[in-house]
Amino acid sequence: MACRKFERWISDDMDNRLSDKMRAALRKHLKECERCRSYQENLKILQAEAQKPGEVAVRAEFLEDLGRRLEKALYSGPASGSEKAARLGGRWKWAWAGVAVFVLALAGGAFLLLRPKTPPDLWPASYEDSLALILGEIGEDADLAESFDQVLEASIGEALFEAEYPMFWEDLDEDEIRLMELDIENGREI
Amino acid sequence: MEAFTALAGLYQERIFRTILGFTRNPEDAGDLTQETFMAAFKSLNSFRQGARFYTWIYRIAVNSTLNFLKKKGREKNRTEFKKDVDSLSLPGSPPNSPEGESLRNELGRRLDEAVSGLPLPFRSSFILVVHEGMSHADAAGVLGCSENTISWRMHKARKLLQQKLKPYLDEVRHGLP
Numbered sequence: 001m002a003c004r005k006f007e008r009w010i011s012d013d014m015d016n017r018l019s020d021k022m023r024a025a026l027r028k029h030l031k032e033c034e035r036c037r038s039y040q041e042n043l044k045i046l047q048a049e050a051q052k053p054g055e056v057a058v059r060a061e062f063l064e065d066l067g068r069r070l071e072k073a074l075y076s077g078p079a080s081g082s083e084k085a086a087r088l089g090g091r092w093k094w095a096w097a098g099v100a101v102f103v104l105a106l107a108g109g110a111f112l113l114l115r116p117k118t119p120p121d122l123w124p125a126s127y128e129d130s131l132a133l134i135l136g137e138i139g140e141d142a143d144l145a146e147s148f149d150q151v152l153e154a155s156i157g158e159a160l161f162e163a164e165y166p167m168f169w170e171d172l173d174e175d176e177i178r179l180m181e182l183d184i185e186n187g188r189e190i
Numbered sequence: 191m192e193a194f195t196a197l198a199g200l201y202q203e204r205i206f207r208t209i210l211g212f213t214r215n216p217e218d219a220g221d222l223t224q225e226t227f228m229a230a231f232k233s234l235n236s237f238r239q240g241a242r243f244y245t246w247i248y249r250i251a252v253n254s255t256l257n258f259l260k261k262k263g264r265e266k267n268r269t270e271f272k273k274d275v276d277s278l279s280l281p282g283s284p285p286n287s288p289e290g291e292s293l294r295n296e297l298g299r300r301l302d303e304a305v306s307g308l309p310l311p312f313r314s315s316f317i318l319v320v321h322e323g324m325s326h327a328d329a330a331g332v333l334g335c336s337e338n339t340i341s342w343r344m345h346k347a348r349k350l351l352q353q354k355l356k357p358y359l360d361e362v363r364h365g366l367p
Contacts, residue, residue, distance in 0.1 A: 011345040015319060017326055017337075042352050042359040049301050050320045058216050063203060066220045070202060073224055074195055074231060175309050176343075 002029065003036055010040045014047060194234070198227045201244055205251045211317050212255045214306060222258055226251040249332050256314055297358045304354045312347035315340050 009026045012018050018026065030037050138144045202223055209226070210219040230237075230247050237246055305313060311333075318329040319340070326340040333340070352359065 007349065008341075008345045011348050012341055014348075015326055015341075015344060017341060038360075038363070039352065041363050042356065043348050045297075045359050045362055046301065046348065046351055046355070047320060049298050050305070050316075052298065058206075058210070062216060062220070063206070066206060066223060067199060067202060069220070070198055070224050070227055071195055073228055074198065176311050179309065179346075 003033065006030075006033070006036050007039060010036065010043060014043060194231055197243055201247060202227065204244075205247060208248065208322065209251055209255050211321050212252075212259065212314070214302075218258070222251070222255055226254050229254065252314070252318070252332050256310065259310060297355065297362060300355055300358060301351065304351050307354075308347055308350060312343050312350065315343040316347040316351075319344055 006026060006029050009018060009022060013023060013026060030040060134148065138148060205226060206219055206223045209222045210216060213219050213222065226247065230250050237243070305316060308316065314333060315329055318324045318332060319326065324332070326337045326344070329340050330337045
């Protein structure tokens, strides 16, 4: 868990995104953790290598020709036929979107009307009730109490870690979400 | 029109090189540069007074390029970035010898391949932040996402690249003075 967090901090540190407090905590961890030190050194080599000028060669004539092509294209203007086709395509898109919204609304209404009613006694208990239930189960058992404390501390730690990067997934696209799912399925960290 | 053509002349090479960083193909980059300036010219009325022309056209260029790469379906088989390094064969030479220099060159070549093989969202963030030297905030502005998303993508991109190239990186690291 700790190394997982620090790996991300190492990346953020390379992009000058860490607060002073986080940077100090990272330095402290790096002094103690050989694995993270190696990881950081590898990333530094990667960074230096990636920042070297690219080697895709482009002939000067190619660039001159590009300039001429661009000027010619700008002066000749856009083709009106393709624009018209694009506009018509846009209208059809809106029509299909309207149909989709209507179907969704219909399905939503049907679901609300037809869904089975849940008996009130099956609703989950409140947080306080659940806690009272667990504490009752633990009773005088010291081992069980200690295990429960550890679970609580771990979940608090997890919540604090996530809070430093709130909602990082909010803009992920489908590919990235699929990658995260694969990571979870394969037991890898995300 | 003259003013726009003059601006196009001023920025076309920078825009071309940025696009080339994504496509690695001069022909595609040339076509996309032309498309970028044509699209910008057609939507000149959406250009806000006071905004920087280069920033505006840069955003159009990056978005056109990302759309092009998505459409071409090049990313289809790349999203599952393979972690295995079986295909990597290390030359057996110390990295600080002349052969070591060739190891470093080999690392550069492999890195180029590995970056090209990254899933598109990771690659676009990596190119903007590492190659173009943008801050997370600027990259987020260009790609239309949050800074936290850029931070996460950078972490994942670096981690994937590190896993892919670990044998080379370890070899280079052990040869450092």
